[in-house]
Amino acid sequence: MAIIKVQDLKFEYQDIKNAIGGVSLEIEEGEFVCIVGHNGSGKSTLAKLLCGLLVPTSGHIYIDGCELKAELENEENDMLRRRIGIVFQNPDNQFVGVTVKDDIAFGLENRQIERNEIIKRIDEYSRLVGMDKFLDRSPESLSGGEKQRVAIAGILACDTDIIILDEATSMLDPKGVREVLSVISNLKHKKTIINITHNLNEMVLADKVIVMNEGLITASGDVKTILENEELLKEANLVIPDTIKLLNMIRDSKISEDVEDEVCQLIFHR
Amino acid sequence: MNSVVFGQYYHANSWLHRLDPRCKLVSMFMLMIGVFFIRRLDVLALLFALAIILVISSKVPIIKYLKSIKMIATLLIFTFVFQVLFNKTGNELYTFNFTLTYFNLAAGILLLVLFFVLGRLVKKLRLLQFLATLAGAFSLQMFWVYGDVITPYSITIHDASLINSGIILVRVLILVCMSSCLTLCTKPTDITLGLDKMFAPLKKLHLDTSIFTMMISIALRFIPTLINEAFRILRAQASRGVEFSQGGLIKKIRQMVSLLVPMFVIAYKKAADLALAMEARSYIPGHDRTSLYLLKYKARDYIVYVFSLLLLAGMIVVRFVL
Ligand SMILES: Nc1ncnc2c1ncn2[C@@H]1O[C@H](COP(=O)(O)OP(=O)(O)O)[C@@H](O)[C@H]1O
Ligand SMILES: [Mg+2]
Numbered sequence: 001m002a003i004i005k006v007q008d009l010k011f012e013y014q015d016i017k018n019a020i021g022g023v024s025l026e027i028e029e030g031e032f033v034c035i036v037g038h039n040g041s042g043k044s045t046l047a048k049l050l051c052g053l054l055v056p057t058s059g060h061i062y063i064d065g066c067e068l069k070a071e072l073e074n075e076e077n078d079m080l081r082r083r084i085g086i087v088f089q090n091p092d093n094q095f096v097g098v099t100v101k102d103d104i105a106f107g108l109e110n111r112q113i114e115r116n117e118i119i120k121r122i123d124e125y126s127r128l129v130g131m132d133k134f135l136d137r138s139p140e141s142l143s144g145g146e147k148q149r150v151a152i153a154g155i156l157a158c159d160t161d162i163i164i165l166d167e168a169t170s171m172l173d174p175k176g177v178r179e180v181l182s183v184i185s186n187l188k189h190k191k192t193i194i195n196i197t198h199n200l201n202e203m204v205l206a207d208k209v210i211v212m213n214e215g216l217i218t219a220s221g222d223v224k225t226i227l228e229n230e231e232l233l234k235e236a237n238l239v240i241p242d243t244i245k246l247l248n249m250i251r252d253s254k255i256s257e258d259v260e261d262e263v264c265q266l267i268f269h270r
Numbered sequence: 271m272n273s274v275v276f277g278q279y280y281h282a283n284s285w286l287h288r289l290d291p292r293c294k295l296v297s298m299f300m301l302m303i304g305v306f307f308i309r310r311l312d313v314l315a316l317l318f319a320l321a322i323i324l325v326i327s328s329k330v331p332i333i334k335y336l337k338s339i340k341m342i343a344t345l346l347i348f349t350f351v352f353q354v355l356f357n358k359t360g361n362e363l364y365t366f367n368f369t370l371t372y373f374n375l376a377a378g379i380l381l382l383v384l385f386f387v388l389g390r391l392v393k394k395l396r397l398l399q400f401l402a403t404l405a406g407a408f409s410l411q412m413f414w415v416y417g418d419v420i421t422p423y424s425i426t427i428h429d430a431s432l433i434n435s436g437i438i439l440v441r442v443l444i445l446v447c448m449s450s451c452l453t454l455c456t457k458p459t460d461i462t463l464g465l466d467k468m469f470a471p472l473k474k475l476h477l478d479t480s481i482f483t484m485m486i487s488i489a490l491r492f493i494p495t496l497i498n499e500a501f502r503i504l505r506a507q508a509s510r511g512v513e514f515s516q517g518g519l520i521k522k523i524r525q526m527v528s529l530l531v532p533m534f535v536i537a538y539k540k541a542a543d544l545a546l547a548m549e550a551r552s553y554i555p556g557h558d559r560t561s562l563y564l565l566k567y568k569a570r571d572y573i574v575y576v577f578s579l580l581l582l583a584g585m586i587v588v589r590f591v592l
Binding site for chain 1: 459487488490491494495498539540543544546547548549550551552553554557558559560561562564
């Protein structure tokens with residue numbers, strides 16, 4: 001059974017109708033899904049709906065078969081929300097703690113985990129993201145990539161089944177992107193991951209890519225079919241990566257099958 | 271090592287640093303209340319000596335305390351001087367006779383001008399400079415009577431008013447020393463933690479203080495970030511030709527606006543994002559939470575509690591019984 005099932009989801013902001021205009025999707029447990037789409041296409045809104053941070057105008061969201069009713073404030077609903085963690089775009093504005101340690105602990109404290117267990121998990125997950133040497137650092141003394149890794153550790157420590165990354169690498173420098181990416185790729189198939197991104201290197205990690213445009217899902221499929229469909233990308237106002245253009249050029253000019261295969265492998269790592 | 275150091279906190283290794291923040295808060299509070307009961311200069315002097323002992327045993331450089339005192343020094347000195355000059359209670363102690371002449375009036379004005387000129391060159395210790403200027407001007411009027419007399423006048427010092435102003439002075443000094451002791455020896459985060467644990471039982475009375483302490487700790491977290499932002503904006507505005515720290519009042523106000531408006535927008539955006547991030551991590555205001563930090567009283571905390579209680583009782587006795 002799909003761990004996330006969305007049926008005909010709609011959402012509107014006060015001034016923007018159809019911010020999400022009827023979205024249905026299914027995501028399997030352990031799947032790594034990328035969502036792409038130009039700015040303002042509704043990706044973040046969808047992510048917030050999935051986390052129960054926004055209340056849909058209509059439609060249904062099922063997490064592991066249970067319906068998430070964001071408007072209700074009951075125990076059941078809180079439990080359901082706790083199965084999803086999200087990392088936002090801006091590393092500064094989601095760092096709640098005064099130190100790295102405090103920040104990783106924040107979600108655990110809210111879940112009323114025992115103190116000893118909190119200490120154990122801080123140790124475990126800070127090591128997993130390579131931040132165990134920085135536990136007493138304040139956010140000012142950390143780079144963006146380090147802050148995002150702390151945010152990921154905070155969510156992993158809460159042991160959520162689903163992790164959503166909302167352009168978590170878009171404000172980072174190349175080094176930061178690499179650091180975060182290596183953490184993310186290690187999580188592949190251990191958690192259900194929804195990665196909202198513009199980065200081709202992140203997309204090629206995905207089992208499935210979902211393209212959004214104007215609050216709707218316009219396509220979904222594996223990376224290769226999506227990226228090679230120039231029409232589709234143009235329609236969704238997406239930039240076609242140069243490497244893909246190159247691949248298409250090689251293909252069109254019919255130089256040789258071997259070169260084509262090799263380039264293909266280089267781009268998609270498979 | 272790299273732990274958060276902002277606010278006034280000064281890292282050192284003294285018994286005051288190791289004391290439980292709750293104990294420090296409560297004892298400080300009791301002593302401060304007590305100090306207000308006391309109206310005798312001799313007892314206050316004793317308490318001041320105690321405050322000095324605290325200051326020295328905190329292993330924080332004295333200069334840090336002097337800085338706190340400096341902030342209110344102007345106010346303190348003027349209150350003291352005005353009290354002594356205009357509060358005429360008790361017996362006459364001494365009378366200063368002054369004679370104002372055209373000559374030493376001019377000399378006084380000249381000194382004042384000198385003071386302002388000096389201010390352009392030497393920016394430090396302005397208060398001392400000012401006091402020296404005043405002392406110079408008045409000693410001229412006392413000892414150097416020359417030229418046509420405008421008017422003679424005298425100032426009488428009374429003993430009770432001198433003591434009263436002394437009481438105010440020492441009292442404020444004690445309060446400043448003690449509160450600086452608290453803020454210099456306790457991390458802001460520990461103060462919040464102490465407050466949080468201290469007031470947690472109030473929840474049974476349907477008074478929830480956890481939201482309040484969460485607000486303080488979030489504020490503490492964001493003060494350095496916002497300061498960084500402020501500097502960023504200052505630089506950005508400077509590169510657009512805004513010259514800070516120059517120009518008259520109107521210009522200064524305009525400069526402030528060019529800083530405050532973007533700051534407000536940034537703070538608002540950050541607050542909105544942060545609220546979302548907190549909610550996403552299952553924070554529900556007012557709900558029970560566990561805590562990474564544990565506060566545990568040690569023997570020394572109990573000793574300090576008992577000592578401060580005794581001290582408070584002593585002060586009440588001094589005030590109402592003796
Ligand atoms: N808080 C908000 N209030 C009003 N409109 C919003 C808000 N957040 C996003 N929008 C609008 O909703 C649309 C979708 O935004 P968003 O989900 O943030 O897109 P994306 O993350 O794909 O860039 C945009 O047109 C945006 O302007
Ligand atoms: Mg977005």
